[in-house]
Amino acid sequence: MRSTTRGVAGVLAAALLALSAASPALADDEVTIDHVETDRGTVSLLVSTDGVPDGTTVEPSQVYVELNGGAVESTAKLVDAGDIDRTTVIVLDASKSMRGQGKFEAATTAINAFLDSAPEDVAIGLVAFAGKVTTTVAPTIDHGDVRTALGDLTLAAGTGVYDGIEEGVTLLTDEGSRNLLVLSDGADTGSATTLDVAINDAKTAGVVVDVVSLAQGADSEALATVATETGGSVIPADPAALTSVFNERAAALDQQLLVTFTAPYGSGEDANIDVVVEAGGTQYHDTAFATLGPGFEVPDVVTSGKALVGDSGMLLGAGALAIGLFGLLAIALLGAGDNRSQSVRQLEAYFNGTSGADPKKRRKSTSSDLKGSAVSVANRVVSQDMETRISQRLSGAGSALTASEWVLVHVGCAFGAGLVGFVMGGFAMSLLFLLLGVVLPWLYLKFKHGRRLSAFNAQLAQTLGLMAGGLQAGLSLPQAVDTVVKEGHEPMAGELRRALVEQRLGVDITEALEGVGERMESDDFSWVVMAIRIQREVGGNLAEILHTVADTLREREYLRRQVKALSAEGRLSGYILTGLPPLIFFYMTFANPDYVRLLYTTVPGYIILGMALFLLGLGSFAMAKLATVEV
Structure with missing residues (x-):
């Protein structure tokens, strides 16, 4: 955000001149642009219209804006609370020289009148100085705090004008309309800050210092320098006119307009803004030079760089996309097949007595929806060995997907990742994302299998203990396994449940358990199955064997966890x-x-x-x- 603040000199000078001159004195300062602020292309102007002749009504709809000599569309309204921050800091001379001619009493009366009449949303601060700064009130919308501090002021020796100005500058924030008004009757007599430092601090902060001078002659020259260097003005005043001046200032705040417009692109970093107010058949205007920012510069001509994908690549990509869409459409309309797993088909063929028939004649038509058709096509593509390997890995990971469904999902992930890469960065990025789409699903499947294997091995010792207890109670090995299925937890219970189903279909229990070890790729379980097989061949106490193996596995699991932690x-x-x-x-x-x-x-x-x-x-x-x- 960029902002430009103009001083209150125009308003105060107009009020004083109106009081001291018989002829119309507002010919040059009828309206004043007090503040300019830009924020992401929106320009806000704070415009004072108190200089318009009495009896003339200013309508916000009759306010126009020209930017660099060209008209721009704008809106205007009276300033409401929250539209823009408005801050005024009064720097008051509290030296003993203010006692003469009732100057201090007139100043405090005028400031109190200003506090009573100023809008509630205007933050007002106070800095009082004598030989040094004696009182500081940060800008606040609670005007009672300023009034209380003003009533507690006492006059002291010395006049540290520059210290007071520097303190006032530090109280002004960087946001909104900011005014610093210095009221003094004499020159500086001993500030710790020099005139040059005070001027530099005010200019660096972008603060315009306006001075209401009660001094005469050479005593006001230094204050005039401060005002001139910072873009403000010195307003000579009489103590009796101070109340009228501050009342006019409060009334001016009530009449301020907020004018907003959007700067056209190409307006330039710096621009001349002219505000025209039409009232009573007469046009009044004021001009401000504002910094809009580099965002409004005319952009350089952009030269097109080398395309990431040539015409041939785009044609090949469009052709591949068309072929893919037509393929999906053909699958959706014509594709039909059996998307069940190989084991399910074999079992159905066995129970139906058609194991020797032509596989093509055994297929049943499935629903012709897109998912079923796509899975059917993927099922035709997947070979027997590949299906076995993928099914084994999916089973070990606890996934309910079939091999064909997994291949379909995998291809979809790879294709989607490649498409995202192509949109982001062309052909090279597409290849990188395609590689990630191929590798990451397998890594995810391996991660899930590893976690399930760790849980499986952690439950193995407890499982062997339950099986051994069942055998000692007189149960057979399948009955002992069934006890584990009923009392155990996943994944052990699920895998042993599958082994029991296979045993009930005619598979030997040791072969079914051996299949569990192969699916889970668990060496520990494979050794347990080997021990069971040896016992069934040569005899022995199987319960005691299982107890011994369970103790060994429990110690190994404890050691494995300790190593994992270290x-x-x-x-x-x-x-x-x-x-x-x-x-x-x-x-x-x-x-x-x-x-x-x-x-x-x-x-x-x-x-x-x-x-x-x-x-x-x-x-x-x-x-x-x-x-x-x-x-």
């Missing part, structure tokens, strides 16, 4: 160091794409990116090996 810091460091570069790359892709675009649009960038991926993978592998302890 290596947690190393594993976490590996995760952070491995994941931080890709995360920063993706963040910069969205936050500052120009910074990383060279990595995937130039040949050196491809080389650097390839080396970075290789080194990142090598470092990740090394840290994983260092942090992994086999138990």
